[in-house]
Amino acid sequence: MAERPYIVGNWKMNGTRAMLSEARAIDRAAQRYMKAEVAVAPPYTLIHAVHREAEQIGVGAQDCHAGAEGPHTGDIAASMLADAGAKFVILGHSERRGDHGESNELINAKIDSALEAGLRIILCCGESLDIRDAGKAEDFVLDQLRASLPHIKDPIERLTIAYEPIWAIGTGRTATIEDIKAMHAAIRKLLDETYGEEASSKVRILYGGSVKPENAGEILSTPEVGGALVGGASLSAESFLGIVVAAS
Ligand code: PEP
Numbered sequence: 001m002a003e004r005p006y007i008v009g010n011w012k013m014n015g016t017r018a019m020l021s022e023a024r025a026i027d028r029a030a031q032r033y034m035k036a037e038v039a040v041a042p043p044y045t046l047i048h049a050v051h052r053e054a055e056q057i058g059v060g061a062q063d064c065h066a067g068a069e070g071p072h073t074g075d076i077a078a079s080m081l082a083d084a085g086a087k088f089v090i091l092g093h094s095e096r097r098g099d100h101g102e103s104n105e106l107i108n109a110k111i112d113s114a115l116e117a118g119l120r121i122i123l124c125c126g127e128s129l130d131i132r133d134a135g136k137a138e139d140f141v142l143d144q145l146r147a148s149l150p151h152i153k154d155p156i157e158r159l160t161i162a163y164e165p166i167w168a169i170g171t172g173r174t175a176t177i178e179d180i181k182a183m184h185a186a187i188r189k190l191l192d193e194t195y196g197e198e199a200s201s202k203v204r205i206l207y208g209g210s211v212k213p214e215n216a217g218e219i220l221s222t223p224e225v226g227g228a229l230v231g232g233a234s235l236s237a238e239s240f241l242g243i244v245v246a247a248s
Pocket of ligand 1: 010164168169170171172208209210211229230231232233
């Protein structure tokens with residue numbers, strides 16, 4: 001497994017230029033806690049500014065269009081994100097799937113486009129509470145991944161998976177350590193089967209869903225948890241850095 005935990009803040013639709021001070025504080029602290037790889041995905045409007053200010057942290061985006069350019073009002077191409085300084089893009093987040101009806105096939109096409117533009121990918125997957133209660137969480141998540149994972153092997157180190165049970169996002173409720181362990185092991189098995197064990201070992205599997213400084217240590221020491229995708233707690237440098245410290 002890749003050794004350095006990857007701690008990524010997803011600012012979602014939050015943040016104006018006033019938030020740049022948080023990014024600066026995160027960047028300064030990340031220079032002291034080098035055991036973790038730290039990144040943030042601000043809204044599009046702040047990518048370039050965060051990129052210019054940040055010396056240590058990675059900057060990414062929260063989505064991109066599947067096409068390279070063209071008549072898609074309001075959309076953004078992966079190459080534009082790269083041009084603005086983004087190094088990665090989060091794709092398949094449950095809020096994109098829910099709010100915009102994104103399918104696994106569309107997400108797969110976006111992944112191809114982002115890889116083509118040289119970006120790293122954080123591919124999100126996760127089940128709803130109904131699916132978990134019906135005992136189908138593992139099948140559902142593995143089906144999502146089978147239908148959206150990139151087919152090519154070469155840029156495998158540019159792929160990260162984030163398991164985010166929908167019922168744990170922004171709810172304050174986290175999955176149990178046993179649930180996380182079982183799902184991450186199932187995802188690893190699928191990656192081993194898809195890419196071979198050596199290539200699969202380069203792919204980190206993050207956990208996301210109400211990660212905060214108080215629970216980060218336990219979650220991050222769970223087998224096969226290679227880091228965290230953090231929503232709410234990434235909006236203040238203080239709470240986000242609490243998670244970075246727990247990972248260090
Ligand atoms: C997310 O939406 O990626 C997320 C993990 O959110 P939160 O940490 O707020 O649950």
